[in-house]
Amino acid sequence: MSAITIERVAKTYAGSAAPSVDDLSLTVEQGDFLCLLGPSGCGKSTTLRMIAGLEMPTEGRITIGDAVVDDAARGIHTAAERRGLGFVFQSYALWPHLTVRQNVEFGLTIQKVSARERRERVDHALETLAIAPYADRFPAALSGGQQQRVAIARTLAARPSVMLLDEPLSNLDARLRLEMRAEFQRIHRETGTTMVFVTHDQWEAMTLATRIVVMNEGRVQQVGSPLDVYQDPANRFVAEFMGSPPLNVIERGETGSSARVLDANPAAASAGLRPEALRFGAGAAGPLEFPVTIEALLPTGGSWIVEASDGARRLFGTTTSLPAVREGERTTCSVSPSDALFFSDDGSRIAESLITA
Structure with a gap:
């Protein structure tokens, strides 16, 4: 009962x-x-x-x-x-x-x-x-x-x-x-x-x-x-409300190198990337990657927040290991297609990535 x-x-x-x-x-x-x-x-x-x-x-x-x-x-x-x-x-x-x-x-x-x-x-x-x-x-x-x-x-x-x-x-x-x-x-x-x-x-x-x-x-x-x-x-809404740092959201039509994430799903109006899904540095190659500049490394005790810029927006990543990048460094950010969340114009979830890892 x-x-x-x-x-x-x-x-x-x-x-x-x-x-x-x-x-x-x-x-x-x-x-x-x-x-x-x-x-x-x-x-x-x-x-x-x-x-x-x-x-x-x-x-x-x-x-x-x-x-x-x-x-x-x-x-x-x-x-x-x-x-x-x-x-x-x-x-x-x-x-x-x-x-x-x-x-x-x-x-x-x-x-x-x-x-x-x-x-x-x-x-x-x-x-x-x-x-x-x-x-x-x-x-x-x-x-x-x-x-x-x-x-x-x-x-x-x-x-x-x-x-x-x-x-x-x-x-x-x-x-x-x-x-x-x-x-x-x-x-x-x-x-x-x-x-x-x-x-x-x-x-x-x-x-x-x-x-x-x-x-x-x-x-x-x-x-x-x-x-x-x-x-x-x-x-x-749920994706953005849950998580700290919050979800990195990329809108269709925005500039910046991270916009290529949306190429993985042409039907999506926006894409979301969790901070822990982002990997930075030359050894972090993946199916979805784009150039960024490291703006700040923020230690939080047992982890670090990595703040980066793709030329149009700020992106936030997290890692439990000492980051292998330096502030001001031009490097690569990569993410697996399976980690990207895609949304329609009304904010509902839509089909996953059309690119396979």
Whole structure:
């Protein structure tokens, strides 16, 4: 049985001409770690809030387990507190006058769970999130990462069928975000809880999700595993959104030596080259090659970004080995035809290269 089924759901706010979410259909399977990914304003948080019951769909139906919780046509809307879901917000929303234990216990008290079971659930949640030593502290005495763990422990203690997380890591610094990503992976692996996670951070989605839903302007662009979405994007939007440095895009009719990449597929309006697919230097010969000038070599720690110019545009490549080129050097850039992505005028993917490697 699916954990959540969304059927032809739309949400249009009063006074808005365009829907925030438009004709969205999606299935979340039991045990999924599903990430809703996209730029600000794409409808991902609105989708999560509709699943949670904090927003009512204008159209369509939402089913959780075997219960219809929203059906716009029939006027059905189940209140958020009756959906059996856990929600972790971007803000931690902790009670400042309650201790860690009291914060985690709060929802169970409202639900009138017995004192013995409350204690057992809270102890287990505190141990799972490694915050048991802080049980008697107040939130102000905790770091940001510790406060986030308290918010997650509070949700886990309620034993929800599904956990909904709305950009819960965006307020943390880079190191804490990395630590909490590993924490979420561990929690998901150990508890098997179905999770729906909203983020605009592609690497967050790539490292956490079992499946990614890429959204733009209220519509789903692609659903797939992290590798599928990155390696086999459904359209130009997905291809450009995923990746850092971003996709190198070459437009039909542009000048510059890299324009010859489009000769590999005369039907294409544009071509995209991932930075890691570009190879620079005299020993990097390939079926598709063109002259470039190396503009900059940018070390990032364990890798390098190579910035090059083909006479009309800047191209960015990445490598995990020390580049065999120098700044200002005139050299060759090559790419395998199988690594090029081709798009039509409307941005949809079209047939692959007509040149074989």
